[in-house]
Amino acid sequence: MSRVDARSGAAGGSAEARRTLMRGVLVFRWVALAWMVTIAVIDAGADEFRREALAWASIGVAGAWTVWLTVPARRWGRVTLAVDLGVCTWLVVVSGLVVFEGEVVGGRAFFASGYPFAAALSWGVHDGTKGGLAAGGVLGLALIIARPLNGMPVGELPATEIRDLTGGIVNYLVAGGAVGFVSILFVRSTEALHRATGELVRERERAARLAERESIARQIHDSVLQALSLINKKGHELARLDPIPGDGVAELGRIAEKQEQELRAVILRDPELPPTGRASLRAELETLAGELDTFEVTVSCVGPIWVDRNVAEELTAAVRQALANIAEHSRASRVSLFAEVEGGRILISVRDNGVGFVYDEAALKANGKAGILKSMKGRMEDLGGSMAINSSPGHGTEVEFAVPAHGKPEG
């Protein structure tokens, strides 16, 4: 698992934690809805309503809203939260309108007194303590407003009513605040758990890589010993010749150089052994760099980068074309290959210190010289990526390839 994955893992953990809590609130909604219908049927039977149609319409809205929320994969955003608070606030307010004046809420069970808690709970889950308290406050305010609508001006409420009203407001606040607090704790601990799991996975991968590295190192030792004895033997042979041929000595240098590179790659750096079906971009680029001796090629990568094999093939093919182009036109003495993953994209930069040119796609096309360019660009576009060229005479050329890090986006 790369670091990027580990990070999104922790974030995924918090999202998952919130979804779990929201599912709990949803169960509460259905129970509250059932209770609401039951009480309303009883009240209607006893002729307790002054606006029965409005009561049933409000229950219908709450029911439809609950059904909509039950559809899987609903995402809780600002709009959903606002609508939810609106529906729940309406249920509280409407209680003042549907029963006969002076009958409201107080000491008896009322159909709309359960469901509105859902908004306080949802806000708490989504935004923590502050969110829960805010929604609870709005619902409390609705409780106050419901009184005058029921023909009981707030200033003239009897002591029992004031007690009930205050109790109701406190209930909403406490429910929202408490759930909010619990939500924060739950989300935090889930994130920590995800992070720890990610670290464990990385530790294991590291151990496996180290074991693999040891076995490769053993194989390399053999090849180093072989190269050394070859240099030893050839060196003595050359020393006996007069004059000593320059290309023979250069050959010795090449043998030594090749071994040096292999050793460096294996022993001095964490080997980048990719997961099945994927390739290490650094290894691919280093192989490419090793193929060339027209100019010096350095490879630098930010961290290990894994790419699917087919993507790796296209990328290296494009880089190879860029290098061939440099060899043919640029008169460069040095080329830098740089790769990184940033913002969900794999970026590869091929930069030379050659003569540079005025990049003019139209002019290149007109002269029939856009072939390689088109081919490189086509490879990138097939992968859902792009290519950019940055050059001016005397300042070298930089070709930058960019492809999505997680395959071509759908659609």
Place this chain on the structure above:
Amino acid sequence: MTVPVRVLVVDDHPVWRDGVRSDLEAAGHAVVGEASDGREAIALARDCMPEVVLMDLKLPHVSGVEATRRIIDESPHVKVLVLSASAEEKDVFEAVKAGASGYLLKSSTSDELTSAVARVRAGEPVFTPSLAALVLDEFRRIAVEVPGEPALTPRENEVLKYVAKGYTYSEIGEKLFISTKTVQNHVQNILTKLQLRKRYELMRYALQRGLDQAP
């Protein structure tokens, strides 16, 4: 034309020292001393008054990292350019933390070596593209794992990326419309942040140990 620089060469392989000496002298620099281990390097840095110390990291007795730290402590004006066969991240960061102004691989060409000596003497931090990539990686890891610790500014990030892409400081200056000196300052600040970051790590480690052992 490069200004001649007084250089102390530190390496435990005599053959390697000879090679470096002839490269440097061919380029007009003066090799004022050769040391074969860290202890000798510290003593010669005092006696021979070099401007630049070319330092190998794997040395007998006192390590190259420790020798670098001691030399810079005693004579802060002396620049240390690390020249090592190792591309290991740990060595790179240890050397930078110890105050080295630059890091070159032994596989660098003699031209690169002699010009790096002159550049380090002139106060320019010497970064190889691969070192720049390692530093970028390190800072991105910090940003993810421990938010709030010294991070790179967007401009520093940009500069470091250009270094990793193989641009020279003057080329980067042209790209970003700033002076070469400003680019060097950015790179110097990046090095300082890296050193600071190492200190944070040590502090955190000490704190954890302290808490664990509390009665």
